Every structure is written in C-alpha cells, then in structure tokens.
Amino acid sequence: MAGIEVTALHKRYPDGTVAVDHVDLSIDDGELFVMLGPSGCGKTTTLRAIAGLERQTTGDIRIGDTLVNDLPPAERDIAMVFQFYALYPHLKTRDNLAFPLRAEGLPKAEVRARVDEAARLMRLGPLLDRRPRRLSGGEQQRVALARALVRRPRAFLMDEPLTNLDAELRADMRTEIKHLQGELGTTMVYVTHDQVEAMSLGHRIAILNKGRVEQIGTPLEVYDRPASLFCAAFIGSPPMNLIDVEVADGMLRGKGGLALTPPPGLPRDGRLVAGVRPEALEVTAPGTDGSVPARVVSTEWLGDEIIYVVDHGGERDVRVRMAPTGRFATDAPVGLRHTGGTPAVYDLSTEELVA
Amino acid sequence: MGTVAVQGLRKSYGKVQALDGVTLDVPDGAFFVVLGPSGAGKTTTLRAIAGLEKLDAGSVHIDGRDATGDSPAARDLAMVFQSYALYPRHTVYENIASPLRARRRSSSEIAAAVERMSSLLHIERLLQRRPAQLSGGEMQRVALARALVRSPRAFLMDEPLTNLDLKLRVEMRTELTRIHRSLGATFVYVTNDQVEALSMADQVAVLKEGQVQQVGTPTEVYERPANQWVAGFVGSPRISLLACRAEGDRLVGAEGWTLPRPRWSTAQDGRPLLLGLRAEDLSVEQRGDASLSGELYGLEPLGDRTVVDVRVGTEMVKVKARPTIAGTPGEPLTVSVDLDRAHLFDADTGVSLSEAGR
Numbered sequence: 001m002a003g004i005e006v007t008a009l010h011k012r013y014p015d016g017t018v019a020v021d022h023v024d025l026s027i028d029d030g031e032l033f034v035m036l037g038p039s040g041c042g043k044t045t046t047l048r049a050i051a052g053l054e055r056q057t058t059g060d061i062r063i064g065d066t067l068v069n070d071l072p073p074a075e076r077d078i079a080m081v082f083q084f085y086a087l088y089p090h091l092k093t094r095d096n097l098a099f100p101l102r103a104e105g106l107p108k109a110e111v112r113a114r115v116d117e118a119a120r121l122m123r124l125g126p127l128l129d130r131r132p133r134r135l136s137g138g139e140q141q142r143v144a145l146a147r148a149l150v151r152r153p154r155a156f157l158m159d160e161p162l163t164n165l166d167a168e169l170r171a172d173m174r175t176e177i178k179h180l181q182g183e184l185g186t187t188m189v190y191v192t193h194d195q196v197e198a199m200s201l202g203h204r205i206a207i208l209n210k211g212r213v214e215q216i217g218t219p220l221e222v223y224d225r226p227a228s229l230f231c232a233a234f235i236g237s238p239p240m241n242l243i244d245v246e247v248a249d250g251m252l253r254g255k256g257g258l259a260l261t262p263p264p265g266l267p268r269d270g271r272l273v274a275g276v277r278p279e280a281l282e283v284t285a286p287g288t289d290g291s292v293p294a295r296v297v298s299t300e301w302l303g304d305e306i307i308y309v310v311d312h313g314g315e316r317d318v319r320v321r322m323a324p325t326g327r328f329a330t331d332a333p334v335g336l337r338h339t340g341g342t343p344a345v346y347d348l349s350t351e352e353l354v355a
Numbered sequence: 356m357g358t359v360a361v362q363g364l365r366k367s368y369g370k371v372q373a374l375d376g377v378t379l380d381v382p383d384g385a386f387f388v389v390l391g392p393s394g395a396g397k398t399t400t401l402r403a404i405a406g407l408e409k410l411d412a413g414s415v416h417i418d419g420r421d422a423t424g425d426s427p428a429a430r431d432l433a434m435v436f437q438s439y440a441l442y443p444r445h446t447v448y449e450n451i452a453s454p455l456r457a458r459r460r461s462s463s464e465i466a467a468a469v470e471r472m473s474s475l476l477h478i479e480r481l482l483q484r485r486p487a488q489l490s491g492g493e494m495q496r497v498a499l500a501r502a503l504v505r506s507p508r509a510f511l512m513d514e515p516l517t518n519l520d521l522k523l524r525v526e527m528r529t530e531l532t533r534i535h536r537s538l539g540a541t542f543v544y545v546t547n548d549q550v551e552a553l554s555m556a557d558q559v560a561v562l563k564e565g566q567v568q569q570v571g572t573p574t575e576v577y578e579r580p581a582n583q584w585v586a587g588f589v590g591s592p593r594i595s596l597l598a599c600r601a602e603g604d605r606l607v608g609a610e611g612w613t614l615p616r617p618r619w620s621t622a623q624d625g626r627p628l629l630l631g632l633r634a635e636d637l638s639v640e641q642r643g644d645a646s647l648s649g650e651l652y653g654l655e656p657l658g659d660r661t662v663v664d665v666r667v668g669t670e671m672v673k674v675k676a677r678p679t680i681a682g683t684p685g686e687p688l689t690v691s692v693d694l695d696r697a698h699l700f701d702a703d704t705g706v707s708l709s710e711a712g713r
Contacts, residue, residue, distance in 0.1 A: 038520065168587075168593060171593065182653075200662070233522050235658065236659075239521075298533060302550060303573075303589070303633075307554070
C-alpha cells in the first residue's frame with residue numbers, strides 16, 4: 001500500500017492541446033480519492049499518467065517512495081479498472097477470480113487463499129461454483145469487482161467503472177466499493193464525472209476543469225464552500241443559487257432585497273455573487289418576518305423533498321429545497337428568506353471564492 | 356384539443372412481447388409521463404401513439420377519434436426524440452422555422468413563433484448558427500424549440516433530456532414545466548428517470564415489461580405504490596425491503612427482528628411479506644419505540660443529507676440522516692422506524708397490502 005504524489009504534472013499533445021496543466025495531488029496512503037470533472041477536464045489523462053499508460057510532458061509521479069516516471073505500467077504495482085468488464089462465461093465464479101492470479105504464476109495455495117478472502121469480503125460464498133449466466137446483474141458486478149481486488153496491488157486506479165450500469169446497480173456498487181476500500185485500506189484513485197458518485201464515495205474530491213485543479217476537499221467542504229463558480233455549478237442538484245449582491249448597512253443584499261449575513265473578509269469592491277444552497281432558503285407565507293416578496297414559478301415534488309422555483313425582485317429561478325409537507329401553489333405570492341449560515345461569496349470577474 | 360387514449364396495445368418482436376396490453380388515458384392538457392426501465396415498452400408505446408409502429412392489437416384514439424389506421428402525418432402530433440436530427444446546412448432559425456414553413460405559414464407568423472420559442476429556451480443568440488457550431492445541449496434545445504414551435508394536438512417526447520449534463524437537466528425540467536403551462540398543450544413524455552417523472556408530471560404511468568404497473572399522480576406512485584416493483588423503481592435512495600411475517604400484533608423479520616404490527620395492516624398471519632421502508636421514514640436518532648438493530652455499513656454524504664447504509668442481519672436498509680453524521684463501519688446502530696409511513700407487500704405477488712387498511 002502506498003500514497004501517491006503528483007507534482008506539477010503537465011501533459012501537452014503534439015498539436016498543442018494541454019490536457020493536464022500543472023496538476024498537484026497528494027493522495028494519502030489508504031485514501032479513497034476521487035477526481036471529478038466534465039469530459040475533457042484532464043481527469044482520465046491524470047489517472048493514465050499515474051498508471052503509466054500515458055507519458056507526461058513534465059512533472060513527477062511518486063507511488064510510495066518510488067519515483068515512477070520511467071517505470072512501465074507493469075512495474076508500478078497498481079491495478080487499473082476501467083469498466084467492470086464481462087466475466088469469462090465458461091468459468092465458474094471461483095475460476096473467474098483465480099484467473100488473473102494464475103496468469104501471474106502465483107502458487108496454488110496462495111491463489112486459493114486470496115480467492116477465499118475476496119469471496120468473504122464481497123459475500124460471494126454461495127456463488128463460487130456458479131457460472132456467470134446463473135448470476136444476476138448485480139452478482140456479476142460483484143464478481144467483477146472482486147476479480148479486480150484479488151491482485152492486492154499498492155493502489156487501485158478506477159476510471160468511471162460504473163458508467164454503463166443502471167441506476168439501481170450503480171447505487172449498490174457504490175456502497176460496495178466504498179465499504180470494501182475501507183476494509184482493505186488500499187489507496188484508490190477514482191475518476192468520475194458524476195457528482196453524486198464523487199460525493200458519496202470520496203474521502204476527498206479533486207474537482208478538475210480544463211486541465212487544472214479547481215478545488216480539493218472533503219465532500220462536505222466542496223459542497224459547503226465551492227472554491228469557484230465552476231465548482232458551485234458542478235456540485236449539488238439542484239445546484240447552488242448564485243445571487244448578485246451588494247454590501248449595504250453591514251449586510252449582503254440581493255437586488256430583490258434578500259438579506260444575507262456577510263462572511264468576514266469581504267473585499268470592498270468588485271461585483272459580488274453569493275452562493276446559496278437551495279436548502280439554506282425557505283419559502284414562507286407572504287409578509288413573514290425577514291422574508292422578501294416572491295412568486296412561485298414552478299414546484300418540483302420529489303417524494304422526500306420539494307423544490308420550489310421562485311422569482312423575486314428581478315432574480316429569476318431561485319431554487320429552494322424544503323420538506324414535502326406544506327405546499328405553495330404555482331404562481332402564488334410567497335415570501336422568501338434565508339435560513340442558512342453565512343453564504344460563500346464569489347467575485348464575478350475572477351469567478352473565484354473571495355469570502 | 357388533445358386527448359390521447361390507447362387501449363389494449365400489443366406488440367411483439369419475435370419472442371419478445373414489447374407491449375402486453377397497454378391501456379392509458381391521457382387527458383387534454385396533461386403533462387403525462389410514461390416511466391420505466393429500458394425494455395419496459397415506453398418508446399414502443401410512444402411510437403404506437405405517433406403511428407410509427409404497426410401494432411398486433413389495440414387501438415389509438417386522438418381527441419376521441421379512432422386514429423389507429425391513420426398515417427403519422429394525419430395524427431397531427433409532434434414528436435421529440437433523444438437524437439437531435441437537425442438539418443445540418445440550415446441555420447438554427449431555419450431549423451426551428453421548418454415545421455411552420457412546411458405548413459406554409461406567413462413569414463411574420465413564423466418570425467413571431469421562432470422568437471417566442473427561442474426566448475423560452477434561451478437560444479436567441481444562436482439563431483444564425485448552424486448545428487455543427489452548437490454544443491450537445493444547445494442542439495437539444497434547438498430540437499426542442501423546433502418540436503414545440505407548432506401547435507399539434509399533443510407533443511410526444513422520448514427522453515429529450517437524456518444527453519444533457521446535470522445542471523442543464525435541472526434547468527430544462529423547470530423550462531419544460533413552464534413551457535407546458537404556457538402552451539397548455541398535452542405532453543406525453545417518456546423517461547427512465549424517476550426524478551423527471553416526479554418533478555414534472557401531472558400523471559405518471561409506470562411500465563415494466565410491456566405492462567402498466569400503476570397510473571397515478573407523482574404523490575400516489577411515491578406514497579402509495581401499487582406493488583413492490585413500483586416502490587423500488589420510484590424514489591432515491593431506493594426503498595429498503597425486509598422479509599417478514601405478521602404474527603398477532605407483531606411483524607417478525609426473517610433476520611430475527613420484531614416490530615409492532617402497523618394498525619393499518621390487513622395482512623394474513625404467517626404469509627410471507629416484505630416491509631418497505633423509505634430512507635426518510637427511518638432515522639438513526641431515537642424516535643418512538645419501533646426500531647431495528649443493525650450495524651453501520653457505510654456513509655454516503657450527498658451535501659444536504661447523508662444516506663446511512665445499515666446492515667440488519669444480511670439485509671440492508673438506507674437511512675436519511677443529517678449531512679454531518681459520522682461513524683465507523685461495523686459499529687452498532689439503532690434505526691427508528693415510522694411505521695405509519697411504512698409499506699407492506701405480499702412477498703409472492705409483490706402486490707401492496709398497505710392501502711386496504713389505511
């Protein structure tokens with residue numbers, strides 16, 4: 001097992017495209033580290049560079065204490081999992097698991113011990129003597145995951161392994177991967193474009209955009225205080241409301257009059273935008289204390305919560321997350337008030353968090 | 356205006372029964388969502404309404420008139436697909452205008468309609484571009500504008516938001532609801548995404564393997580699912596299902612737990628049941644005395660909440676908790692259960708047993 005240090009990693013293709021632009025990552029031993037971003041952000045290129053499948057233009061990669069820049073993939077002692085590929089249809093679960101170990105030439109007893117351990121961890125005991133066509137979709141995926149684990153590498157590198165699964169299976173596999181990574185304690189670097197996957201899996205998340213790291217933090221850190229407008233738009237569904245604000249009488253005020261507590265350290269000038277999560281707002285009866293007049297544009301009932309989309313004083317489509325009890329009708333005049341703590345504040349020209 | 360009624364639709368492809376007696380009634384002006392996983396028959400149903408599918412049996416009525424034998428054009432419906440299929444050599448303006456040009460509308464009428472749709476969909480500044488210069492999301496909005504620009508009897512939409520990123524999808528949900536209200540038109544909308552169904556629909560028809568499982572308002576399918584399958588498909592995180600039996604005034608779990616038998620339960624003693632518990636009706640904080648004992652399996656922080664996975668014997672329950680909750684896998688946990696909001700299903704048939712007694 002080992003931590004991974006990525007220092008000033010830079011990748012430029014011959015046509016001049018910069019895929020990775022001086023990325024620094026310090027991944028702890030035993031950490032489940034997620035790289036999140038839209039397609040083209042450089043997350044997969046970074047992962048492939050760590051794996052040795054892509055040669056960086058400049059920059060260093062260390063796995064444990066070893067500088068691996070010049071090592072071929074096979075000598076880096078990592079396991080790369082792309083998608084969970086199909087199992088060998090003619091082999092029983094037991095032999096599907098043993099296959100990569102036999103290919104490495106491990107002694108029989110060792111193969112057996114590792115297969116038994118993986119089967120215990122993934123609760124595959126009753127499935128060991130079945131062939132893939134007698135397994136459900138979820139069972140096949142668990143076997144595929146176990147097959148990736150039996151090799152016991154120093155680190156797992158995973159590139160969107162759950163992309164092609166249906167929603168139910170994806171949710172189950174997320175739970176299993178996280179649990180298993182915790183039990184094994186093996187470093188895992190996991191690439192995804194799915195913010196829900198990133199939030200629910202990662203100990204820490206690196207958000208990448210255009211080859212650069214925009215933010216690194218725990219799920220709650222990146223959720224509560226996104227480092228840039230890009231991160232604010234990328235994390236959370238519905239995303240953070242971005243409300244134009246001015247500083248007046250010691251308060252932050254939206255153009256519709258919504259009052260927010262200013263965070264310390266606000267800059268004196270610049271066009272400011274407050275990032276307010278939908279659950280930090282509340283729709284109230286009109287005229288309620290501390291509320292500004294608003295109008296419900298649309299309501300989205302989601303079972304365990306309701307999202308109100310409201311307009312107020314020229315601010316369009318403000319989204320408010322509330323418990324599903326109590327309803328305000330579409331077009332109804334309502335009040336809107338802030339119930340959360342101090343919001344994150346961004347400078348519109350730099351698009352970065354300023355307070 | 357725009358009612359759509361399909362009756363007893365059947366269609367097979369070789370051995371696969373794509374539609375197995377589908378009957379739906381779409382009221383005029385409804386936002387009617389057909390929800391189901393892939394292979395459920397949603398798209399085939401939509402194509403049958405559009406007249407693009409030759410049926411083995413069944414009828415399609417549009418505005419009360421039998422349209423089963425009508426050509427697609429004669430049905431006067433507009434279809435919105437997943438794929439963009441824009442005219443590559445035409446500008447966005449011409450693409451949106453094309454359905455109206457084909458119907459020989461005046462240029463002033465066309466200009467007004469294109470302007471209205473492009474402002475509804477925020478694509479005003481793209482009007483002079485060509486499809487090759489658009490992003491995927493922009494193409495989707497142009498395709499939507501083109502589909503919505505005329506006034507057919509009903510709009511048929513096949514997963515129009517599938518290829519959009521999350522932020523755009525959230526915005527487009529609001530746009531579609533708004534467009535629906537401002538047009539007052541009938542929408543028949545196919546999706547596999549239960550969030551889209553719950554958030555936009557007046558009525559949802561849940562399909563599985565060519566059969567309608569339930570038709571109802573979003574609240575009805577979420578809070579009173581007709582069967583175990585609907586309960587599992589609608590709602591995220593998925594409802595937890597625990598095997599049990601009713602014994603006198605108790606529910607006894609296959610994993611050894613007992614809970615007070617809900618007052619509303621009419622289930623027969625001894626019959627195999629599934630207890631359905633939604634994450635928001637469970638709590639890791641002490642509430643009342645109905646509870647399950649288990650151990651922490653994992654935490655899934657989502658920002659506004661954290662989903663706690665708790666193993667109860669060999670079964671798993673998902674519990675909604677505050678975002679900052681912490682814990683270590685393996686530690687014991689007590690899960691409080693709100694039995695008034697629980698569901699019971701017959702374990703053999705999957706049918707809900709909750710409603711009779713409530």
